[in-house]
Each structure stands twice: as C-alpha cells, then as structure tokens.
Amino acid sequence: MAKPVSIEVWNPNGKYRVVSTKPMPGTRWINLLVEQDCRVEICTQKKTILSVEDIIALIGDKCDGVIGQLTEDWGETLFSALSKAGGKAFSNMAVGYNNVDVNAANKYGVAVGNTPGVLTETTAELAASLSLAAARRIVEADEFMRAGLYDGWLPNLYVGNLLKGQTVGVIGAGRIGSAYARMMVEGFKMNLIYFDLYQSTRLEKFVTGMSQFISYGEFLKANGEQPVTWKRASSMDEVLQQADVISLHPILDKTTYHLVNKERLALMKKEAILINCSRGPVIDEVALVEHLKHNPMFRVGLDVFEDEPYMKPGLGDMKNAIVVPHIASASKWTREGMATLAALNVLGKIKGYPVWSDPNRVEPFLNENARPPAAAPSIVNAKALGLPVSKL
Numbered sequence: 001m002a003k004p005v006s007i008e009v010w011n012p013n014g015k016y017r018v019v020s021t022k023p024m025p026g027t028r029w030i031n032l033l034v035e036q037d038c039r040v041e042i043c044t045q046k047k048t049i050l051s052v053e054d055i056i057a058l059i060g061d062k063c064d065g066v067i068g069q070l071t072e073d074w075g076e077t078l079f080s081a082l083s084k085a086g087g088k089a090f091s092n093m094a095v096g097y098n099n100v101d102v103n104a105a106n107k108y109g110v111a112v113g114n115t116p117g118v119l120t121e122t123t124a125e126l127a128a129s130l131s132l133a134a135a136r137r138i139v140e141a142d143e144f145m146r147a148g149l150y151d152g153w154l155p156n157l158y159v160g161n162l163l164k165g166q167t168v169g170v171i172g173a174g175r176i177g178s179a180y181a182r183m184m185v186e187g188f189k190m191n192l193i194y195f196d197l198y199q200s201t202r203l204e205k206f207v208t209g210m211s212q213f214i215s216y217g218e219f220l221k222a223n224g225e226q227p228v229t230w231k232r233a234s235s236m237d238e239v240l241q242q243a244d245v246i247s248l249h250p251i252l253d254k255t256t257y258h259l260v261n262k263e264r265l266a267l268m269k270k271e272a273i274l275i276n277c278s279r280g281p282v283i284d285e286v287a288l289v290e291h292l293k294h295n296p297m298f299r300v301g302l303d304v305f306e307d308e309p310y311m312k313p314g315l316g317d318m319k320n321a322i323v324v325p326h327i328a329s330a331s332k333w334t335r336e337g338m339a340t341l342a343a344l345n346v347l348g349k350i351k352g353y354p355v356w357s358d359p360n361r362v363e364p365f366l367n368e369n370a371r372p373p374a375a376a377p378s379i380v381n382a383k384a385l386g387l388p389v390s391k392l
C-alpha cells in the first residue's frame, strides 16, 4: 500500500501526468506544462529529502514524467516504477546527475534530463565569493564584530591575502570552472593554472587572445600593468603545488571521488585557499578537517559536503573554514531557469520532440517573451536511447 503524500494539483484534467518531487521557483515551468495539456502534481510534503518509497508513492500507477532533485536516489527501483507507470522521462533540476543511474534509465528507456548553462555564472560567482571571503577572512571578522569585540582599528586585525598577482588554480575547467577562472583573472588580475582531462580552448583564448581581439594580458600591458600569465598543468598535483587559491569544478564520478585527499592536501601551500562548489565527495572531508587543524593559515570555502546535509565531525568548529548549505546556484533567475529547463526536458520527451543540438545554448528556452523551441533542452542519454536531434 502506497504511503499518503501531500500534493498540489494544477490542471486536473490534463492528459499527461507530470510529477515534481518538490515545489520549484517561479510559475513559468508550471504554465508551460499546463499549456501543453499536462496535469502537474507538486509534492508539498514537509520533508527535505524524499526516500525512494516516498517517490514510488508519488509516481503511482500512471505517470508520464518526473522532475526530481539531486538529493534523490534515482536508480533501478525508481526507473522500474516509473516505466511501469508508463513514464518515459525524468529530469534532475540540476546540472550534476551523480544521483542518477543512467544505465538503469537506459534499461527502462527513460530519458534523463539535466540543466546545464543556466547556472554557470551563478555558481562561479559563489565560488568567487567564497574565495574572497576566505582570502579576506570576512566571516571571522563579521562574527568578531557581532560579538562586540571590536574596540578600535589595529594594524594586525584580520589580516588576509591580496589576490592580485597570486595564482588561481582551477581543477575541472568546464563551463563553471572556466567562468570562475575568468572572474578571478579578469576581476582580480590573478595568474591562472588549470587542470582538466581536456584542453579548455575557450578559456585559453580568453587569456592569450584571439586573432581579432587583444587578450586580457595584452590589455593589461597596454595599460601599463603586469600582464597575467596562464598555464595548462600536466597533472593535478602541479596545480595543487603552485596555486594560492584552488577551486574544484569537476563532475563527481569514480575518477574524482576523494580527488583531494590527505596526500594531496599536503602538497598544497600552507596558506593556500581551497574552494569546493562541485560535489562534497571530491574532497576526503575527514582528511580535510585534520589538515585544517594542523594548518591554521590554510583556509577553505565549502558549498558542498561529503555526507550532505551533515558535516564531518570537527569541521563546523574550524575558524579557517567557511561553510554554506549548497547554495551555489541559488540566484532567482537561475533557479527559475533550472525549473523551466527541467520541465521542458520532461515535456519534450512526452511530446516526442527532438533533443536540442547544443545543451549549452539555453537562452531560447529562457526567453519569457517567446514560446520555447519544440525540443528537449538537455537529455544526457539521448545517444544511448537513439533520440532524434533538433536541426535548430
């Protein structure tokens, strides 16, 4: 017997039943589904992380598609239940989909959507914010002020690091890593070193210059300033050894689990800053707590944690750690856009639309003044399922 779940229903007579496991920001995503004959059911259960059993109850006997969240375990059990209910589409409201077993989805012929592009700059901005907050000890200073401890300016009060002229290291220079690198290079005139499995040509062109435009380095030189330098490292360890601020932006998979471990932390400069806005398990958090204890000048800014929502023991007590609750993509425009893209992924599969040819070109779907293209914006297993690709 399925557990009772509280839901909010839009367009009760709609032909296609689409379930969202959470209320999502904005209403455009609901309107777009309703206009296309969907009955939309939104789970309003007061429980942050839904279990597999909760979601099975939501899917019920007939369900055409589900919009889900990164906190949910989308594996064999859920894809089997969705397929049994006639469902052909699932979309994470996230770009990362390490919570989804794509092979299981393939087995049941379920399309898996994600939401790249719309969160690139917002996430990079939080990584930049954490970098500054750590470099200038903003959270510690704020706590000191609120505690009524400030009794006058002092030469040694909360002295931090100047970013200008230091080296920023990026591990995983994809969409977000590259956007972050540009912010730190352009905004703070930092030198760049990056490591990725692939060459990030777009990022390199920004620093070195393209044929018709001058590079940022040349621009600085022309203004009588020290030009920035850049380097693609041949190993991740090179980045860890050379950079003053290191930001992690890879996907989470078997190759990136505990990418930063005890040995690699030991390679880093004693006063380095480490930022993580990717996924918690990319860092061995127990090793990190030990490192923070023994290296008080080493600082971290973390948006994600190994066992979310929990922190490993001791992390919350460390003055040299800044911790925020997985809010890197949390700007209004981005979160509403993520909801829209996730809904359109599900709708696109239900309506038999082709898959959009470039999942990074999301603007046509986000333009509130126009109808979105008849395509599913980003389906990660499109190839495996043999789905047609849009000509646009």
Ligand SMILES: NC(=O)c1ccc[n+]([C@@H]2O[C@H](COP(=O)([O-])OP(=O)(O)OC[C@H]3O[C@@H](n4cnc5c(N)ncnc54)[C@H](O)[C@@H]3O)[C@@H](O)[C@H]2O)c1
Pocket: 095, 096, 097, 116, 117, 119, 123, 171, 172, 173, 174, 175, 176, 177, 195, 196, 197, 198, 249, 250, 251, 252, 255, 256, 277, 278, 279, 303, 304, 326, 327, 328, 329
């Ligand atoms: N904290 C948040 O709220 C938040 C928001 C958005 C994205 N994310 C995370 O950030 C990740 C990256 O997002 P994106 O849009 O930039 O993805 P992306 O695919 O554009 O970039 C990921 C990059 O990591 C590289 N990479 C993969 N394995 C690697 C390895 N072993 N070593 C070095 N580099 C490696 C890839 O080659 C790629 O360039 C997402 O998968 C998600 O987990 C978190």
Ligand SMILES: O=C(O)[C@H](O)CO
Pocket: 070, 093, 094, 095, 096, 097, 119, 328, 329
């Ligand atoms: O992967 C993602 O999109 C984030 O973790 C949430 O925005």
